[in-house]
Amino acid sequence: MSGAFVRVALDSPLPTLFDYRCDSPPPSPGTLVAVPFGKRTIVGLIVEVSAHSDVPAERVRSVEAVCSACAPLSSEWLELVSFAADYYQRSLGEVALPALPQALRDPDRWPRLFAVEPRYRLTDAGRAALPDALPARAAALRRLADALAGGQVLGASDARALHPKAGATLAAWQAQGWIEAEPAAGPDGALDGAARSNGETSAAGDERVAAVRPALTDEQTQAVDAIAGAQGFAPFLLHGVTGSGKTEVYLRALERLFAARPDAQALVLVPEINLTPQFEAAFRARFAGLAGAEAIVTLHSAMADGERARSWLAAHTGRARIVLGTRLAALASLPALAMIVVDEEHEPAYKQQEGLRYSARDLAIWRAKQRGIAVVLGSATPSLESWWQAEQGRYRRLSLSRRAVADAVLPSVRMIDLEEERRRGRGSVDGISGPLVAALKARLERGEQSLVFLNRRGYAPVLACDACGWVAGCPRCSAYVVLHKNEHALRCHHCGWESRVPRACPECGNVDIAPLGRGTQRVEETLAALVPGARVLRIDADSTRRKGSAQTLFSNVHAGEVDILVGTQMIAKGHDFQRVSLVGVLNADAALFSHDFRASERLFAQLMQVSGRAGRSGLAGEVLVQTRYPRHALYHALGRHDYVGFANATLSERRDAQLPPFVYQALLRAEARTLDAAFAFLKAAGAALSDLPFAERVTVYDAVPMTIVKVANVHRAQLLIESASRASLLATLRAWQPMLRTLKGVLRWSVEVDPLDI
């Protein structure tokens, strides 16, 4: 049989490519195709084009459709996903296809995605009618009309750049006869989009955010100079205390980049885009002058399919200069990528916790190396991995040690010794100590805001019976259920199971069942009673469940309608509260003695972060930490704002204990209907491992049940393997994977490289 064959990567765990016949002019690697696969048609990615195939001719089927409107993914991008597939032990297709926007993986949507966008110009009728037809307050529409009146030819993406909802406006105006379509100029999706519209239209909507360029501190200036002056692969660790102006350093470095290379692209990663609207606003304001309606695009999982596809295509075609996104943006196609920023690089959110468990930060660094460009990792509390790299001189450290706003100093941090309070007979009320209550009252009198941080949502973590010791547990998980008093419900935070609160103990009938411990709901209730007159607001995953409600709640805080804000780590991130001068921390101690060796690193980062919310704008900030261990080294370091001391001490502990970053780890997880089945599989897997090459350089631990053994009736266990050599670990995993596939059993298993939780 003659004709061309293509080797296609498909989103399937099978570790192979699939051959298809493709007789039309053979598309190049990186092209998307729709192919028959079993009973269905799915979208795959051409990896190779070949004149022959090793698959028996009768089994080879034909490509159904070629997505020729979409420029092929570059060989550089294919290298990136190949690397990630190899590193994280997945098939190429399992990495490549989920990295694409969902809309692109549906052949039915291709025509619309790549349709040439109609471009409109004003008609005489429109010139007469449009000025009077607009609602008085529709500033975005006014600008759109003005642009048309100025002789510009505009499309829907220009309208959307003015206002997200203005995309349909042009079509409506055309129907009125006010504007008319221009003859099509050429296919979209090619690399010619950048010049379509000018800066004036894209600047839109941001007049209100003044693009203030604050004066830089000396440290900021040095950082910007270092980043902008870097040649080749240049990883920077930007270590800046909270409020020291890291964002301004990113902005200036990017300004310098675009001044030198107007066509360059930059990737800016943030841990959670919904929490950082002001971050996005700062970028839009500062870079309002960049050419093109899609000069700045965002990419995150909360976006609608179509919008996400548009952003992705703007990045892929080079129209987007700045791509601002969450971890999934780390895999975007960026042909002119010239600089990467990873803000809050220590955040665990950069590690995907399901499916392909990649670290967006680590992939970002790999990409920077691949392209020979600068990558800036910013944090007030860098991950110990990154800190260690800087200590070894592999990353260049840039320090911002002072707050950038004049007069803003770091808050004073004080421990409230709960043991001493108890000894002196000044017991706390429902977990909130006298000194904290007094401090809250003082702020209320001064008209300042306070923030109370507690990393546990719900009303109480457990509901227990005093008489017989019964504790409310989840029937499907090996975990307690959390009491949510407002909703009159017990809820499992692992599987979502819910039930009504029982009136009496189901074991012994005792009616005196009582909540044990405290969650945010209970603290909210208690504070309202302890601090009369205070307006208390709670922000956590439960109070913000409805879409957009977090935004509303936070704006209440900013507007000064709240005196005391109670919440989980949600309140610690990204928000610049101008009137907060007191931060109270409850119940932090548990993490000090956790089995998870990373718990203290996380706790320290969280407490530094939440402490940073106090006294941002020149108010004297104070942080009060309630603890039974006021002399613990972690709190000692926190009190002195001493990240460096904490990091170096923790690193040396890690070195002594041979823990990451001094060893590399991987986990084999098994999920089965019984724990025995999971263990049997892991034992066999561990035994198989010892026969592999490199095995002597790899340590295999015993299989252990996971902390929450049972979730939603599935029993889970895991096997840890580690090595001082990353290469040996990877080589072992590569050889191990095929053996695991042959170990039969009715269970699901997965390998995770560089796990964060073990």
Next chain:
DNA sequence: AGCACGCCGACT
């Protein structure tokens, strides 16, 4: 992973 086929229990 999907999605089939295939062989045993409780129901319109």
Next chain:
DNA sequence: GTCGGCGTGCTC
């Protein structure tokens, strides 16, 4: 007599 449970096998 069927509907449907999930075990097993295949996908170019």
